[in-house]
Amino acid sequence: MIFQIDFQAGKPVYLQLADQIRYAAACGRLQPGEALPALRPLSEELRVNRNTIAKAYAELEAQGIVETHPGKGCFVTANRSPFTEPVRKSLLLTEIDEAVVMAHHLQVDKETFLQLVRERLDYFETKLEAAQNGK
Amino acid sequence: MIFQIDFQAGKPVYLQLADQIRYAAACGRLQPGEALPALRPLSEELRVNRNTIAKAYAELEAQGIVETHPGKGCFVTANRSPFTEPVRKSLLLTEIDEAVVMAHHLQVDKETFLQLVRERLDYFETKLEAAQNGK
DNA sequence: CCAACTGTCCTACTGTTCTATAACAGTTAT
DNA sequence: ATAACTGTTATAGAACAGTAGGACAGTTGG
Incomplete structure (x- = not known):
């Protein structure tokens, strides 16, 4: 740690x-x-x-x-957010928009951006599964 | 404005x-x-x-x-970032990871997240095209 | 030139962040 | 009970970030 x-x-x-x-x-x-x-x-x-x-x-x-x-x-904690569903969705959309806006100013096109997002999602998914099987 | x-x-x-x-x-x-x-x-x-x-x-x-x-x-300015390509990619990955981590804690699953990202990308794309045609 | 606009610089007040220290209260093992 | 852990609270002070107002310098149009 x-x-x-x-x-x-x-x-x-x-x-x-x-x-x-x-x-x-x-x-x-x-x-x-x-x-x-x-x-x-x-x-x-x-x-x-x-x-x-x-x-x-x-x-x-x-x-x-x-x-x-x-x-x-x-x-x-076990995964549970203290926020209501609409609040959570709003929080997440704000975060996503920040990434999308940054991609625009960094001149990263739509498909490249989507590919990066998929990669990161897969990366976290793999890590999570490995950690759960390991223990 | x-x-x-x-x-x-x-x-x-x-x-x-x-x-x-x-x-x-x-x-x-x-x-x-x-x-x-x-x-x-x-x-x-x-x-x-x-x-x-x-x-x-x-x-x-x-x-x-x-x-x-x-x-x-x-x-x-016309769209040009002052950062080098590796720096820009790193900046963007950090931003994407923040959104992915938040999605995890808000218990938003992978497919729902990807769909939200696609929606926002389309939304910005549409806005941009409308603004460019309008002027 | 000059009046009216533009952004910049300097100084000051305020709140936040971080550090440091001390005292306090709940938990656990001996 | 007691010793050794745990987090909590309160206080104070230094450094820094955010905000504000006055004086300054470049630009523009009359």
Whole structure:
């Protein structure tokens, strides 16, 4: 379990960490029910304050990706979003539009873009299956 | 030309504005060569400081979407990214992965996701063609 | 030239992020 | 019970990002 923080990236450390955990959960490297590293050990490993780790975990809890239990730890949840169906669809469309708009400005054509999306979907699917069979 | 700022969104105003202009350029509502609103009039209309508008324009200039000329104004550029091909592909993959990861946590399956992406691509394509024929 | 417009620069205030520290409360194994 | 873990809360301070207003410099049309 190793996370990589870039202190010169401009992006807040707690968001970098939250992104990486969210990513790991999506590709099965972190399984539902699995415990995240405790605040203090991880804060030492990443050379970051405890509160910064706690803020990342709080961020993920707000998104329904982990649950924290005082005294026990922070655990990856089984997949369930705290948002209603219309809200989830709206959130996802916003994210998709950002990618589509970026593709336009980077002059990536429609078919190339769709091919990239398929590749990434397959990649995550493969990773997920491998992680589930492995355990 | 009307932009909509949400002061309670948590997202910085200058980024909200940059996003909307980038979006408008991608769907042809803003054409290459067209001038953006001047700093002061737009800052009055949106009830924000001139410098906030200027920061949004600077953000877009760094992404190669607009060019500003002191004394003249800020203009939408013909489509050309300031980044090299590998950098552009990496930027786009990061954006795509964010959407794919979000789809996973929102429990949107692969086929539904792909269908949403196709819909949005078609939507932008249609908008772009309509804008180009209209002018 | 000059008035009215354009964007730019500098300074200041505010909120956020991160750090650091301390004290607190729940859980677990001994 | 106690020791050693877990996360939580509160506080303070430094560094930085976001926003704002005044003064400045380039451009344009009368």
